Amino acid sequence: xxxxxxxxxxxxxxxxxxxxxxxxxSTKKAHVAAxxxxxxxxxxxxxxxxxxxxxxxxxxxxxxxxxxxSQDWETVQTRAGRPARVLRYRIIRGPKALPC
Numbered sequence: 001x002x003x004x005x006x007x008x009x010x011x012x013x014x015x016x017x018x019x020x021x022x023x024x025x026s027t028k029k030a031h032v033a034a035x036x037x038x039x040x041x042x043x044x045x046x047x048x049x050x051x052x053x054x055x056x057x058x059x060x061x062x063x064x065x066x067x068x069x070s071q072d073w074e075t076v077q078t079r080a081g082r083p084a085r086v087l088r089y090r091i092i093r094g095p096k097a098l099p100c
Contacts, residue, residue, distance in 0.1 A: 032058045033067065033094070040090040044076060059089055067094035 025031035031050045035041060046055040059069055071087045078084050 028052055029058055029061055029065075033062055033091070036062075036069070036089060036091045037094075040088050042074065042076065042086045042088045044086065055089070056087070062091075062094070065095065068092040 023034075025034060028050060032041075032046060032052055032055070035046075035049055041049065041055070043055040046052040046058075052058055059071075063069060068091070070090045070092050073085055074088050075083045075085050
């Protein structure tokens with residue numbers, strides 16, 4: 001007897017999902033930059049939204065590309081119910097073209 005299957009469970013990074021409103025980006029950096037242009041994000045949100053498991057490294061790359069980002073500490077609950085301090089990033093200013 002087999003359980004229900006999830007067609008997205010084994011989706012590879014960059015592979016399209018079945019969500020019609022999801023946009024495809026050429027790189028993880030481009031995806032993170034696009035999201036940060038419209039909202040702020042912490043490392044846990046970046047993993048859910050952009051599949052970025054190391055947001056601080058991507059932010060460092062964006063800064064090298066000329067983006068100005070602010071960062072503020074916040075405390076969030078982990079899945080285990082414990083508090084974790086994380087940085088919330090926002091784009092203040094950056095290049096008009098998205099990095100490739």
